[in-house]
Amino acid sequence: xxxxxxxxxxxxxxxxxxxxxxxxVILIASNGESVRFEALADTGADFCLFxxxxxKLLGLRLDQLETATTTGVGxxxxxxxxxxxxxxxxxGIIFTTRVGFTWGMDRAGFGLLGQQGFFENYNVEFRHxxxxxxxxxx
Amino acid sequence: xxxxxxxxxxxxxxxxxxxxxxxxxxxRRVLSYGExxxxxxxxxxxxxxxxxxxxxxxxxxxxxxx
Numbered sequence: 001x002x003x004x005x006x007x008x009x010x011x012x013x014x015x016x017x018x019x020x021x022x023x024x025v026i027l028i029a030s031n032g033e034s035v036r037f038e039a040l041a042d043t044g045a046d047f048c049l050f051x052x053x054x055x056k057l058l059g060l061r062l063d064q065l066e067t068a069t070t071t072g073v074g075x076x077x078x079x080x081x082x083x084x085x086x087x088x089x090x091x092g093i094i095f096t097t098r099v100g101f102t103w104g105m106d107r108a109g110f111g112l113l114g115q116q117g118f119f120e121n122y123n124v125e126f127r128h129x130x131x132x133x134x135x136x137x138x
Numbered sequence: 139x140x141x142x143x144x145x146x147x148x149x150x151x152x153x154x155x156x157x158x159x160x161x162x163x164x165x166r167r168v169l170s171y172g173e174x175x176x177x178x179x180x181x182x183x184x185x186x187x188x189x190x191x192x193x194x195x196x197x198x199x200x201x202x203x204x
Contacts, residue, residue, distance in 0.1 A: 004140055006140065006143070007142065007143075007144060009143040009144055009147060010144055010147075011147070011196045011198050012198035012199070013198070016198070016199075017198075018198075018201070018202075022143045023140065023143070024140055024141040024143060024146070024191065026189060034188075034189050035179065035189065035190070035192055036141070036163070036189050036190060036191040036192065037191070037192055037193065038143055038146070038191075038193055040204075042204055044204060045204065051175075053158075053175040053176070054192075056175070056176055057175060057176065057179045057192060072203075072204055089140065090140045091140065107156075108194075108202060109156075109158075109193055109194025109195075109196065110193065110194075112204060
């Protein structure tokens with residue numbers, strides 16, 4: 001069994017601070033290009049989603065990717081480009097899954113680790129009061 | 139080895155909110171920052187970083203919902 005424990009990220013100060021379960025991940029495209037990025041463990045996301053700029057950093061050609069529409073708060077329909085990527089969290093926790101890329105995530109500047117590929121394969125323990133979370137492989 | 143996101147964010151202190159930033163794998167240096175993610179990434183690669191960390195300077199006043 002492998003287990004990685006992360007501190008929550010802290011944005012802002014004092015009682016205005018936001019604490020988020022963020023992990024750093026390496027995204028590896030089928031062309032061999034890779035980039036390190038931060039991603040929120042988001043149980044509400046159906047699949048893994050990243051900013052569209054990340055697809056460009058990875059050298060993916062948008063005109064060759066499948067498209068889908070995704071829905072989030074404030075946006076009823078987002079054009080989303082999809083490709084199969086390997087996501088490496090380190091310490092042997094690595095998986096390949098379908099990843100979406102959409103402009104809607106560019107403002108956030110981080111990605112989402114969602115149900116498909118991530119939560120369906122790993123046990124994730126949130127200890128919000130302790131400001132830590134852990135990812136554990138079977 | 140996982141990077142500590144809070145240490146990465148600490149390196150972003152003082153940079154313009156919303157800027158794209160490249161951080162070295164050893165978490166010690168800001169390699170590049172600016173408005174264009176591709177340019178920031180390219181400049182980091184030029185400095186010899188094979189897999190730089192790329193992120194955006196967070197806005198401490200922004201609430202997010204997904």
